[in-house]
Amino acid sequence: AVVSTQSTGELLKKGEYSEVFAKPEYVENITAEQSGYIEEVNAMALGRATVLLGGGRQLPGDVIDPAVGIKLLLTKGDQVKTGDILAEVHHNGKLSSTLRTRIEGAFLIGQNRAPIKRVLAVVKADAPTVDYEDYRSQH
Numbered sequence: 001a002v003v004s005t006q007s008t009g010e011l012l013k014k015g016e017y018s019e020v021f022a023k024p025e026y027v028e029n030i031t032a033e034q035s036g037y038i039e040e041v042n043a044m045a046l047g048r049a050t051v052l053l054g055g056g057r058q059l060p061g062d063v064i065d066p067a068v069g070i071k072l073l074l075t076k077g078d079q080v081k082t083g084d085i086l087a088e089v090h091h092n093g094k095l096s097s098t099l100r101t102r103i104e105g106a107f108l109i110g111q112n113r114a115p116i117k118r119v120l121a122v123v124k125a126d127a128p129t130v131d132y133e134d135y136r137s138q139h
Helices: 008-013 043-055 097-105 132-138
Strands: 026-031 036-041 069-072 085-091 107-110 121-124 127-131
Touching: 026 097, 043 069, 043 085, 043 097, 085 097
Parallel strands: none
Antiparallel strands: 026 085, 036 107, 069 085, 121 127
């Protein structure tokens, strides 16, 4: 629940997500198993994993757990060292070793820096356009 006089939209714009979203029981880190560059991130695999954690529906009647999800800390093109945290898995006890392995497998780390097409700007209907690098440095 939002415990603030500010609207949910205002809190989200300021990056105050913890004021809006439910908190998970567990937050586990996914780390790089080798040094190199992140060549690919399989968004479909991460999306499916989020559904299995309870963050989406497999059947029409399924309840969505708003506290679960996967927060990417690094992405395609980023250089990593063994042990660097790639992502945080927010869950309420549904992260099995099999599912963790799937999430780890969504990150392809190699020795070649992948060419990337970065987002140039963040455009929102109710906010001014922001240069992506400025936006990322603030979030």
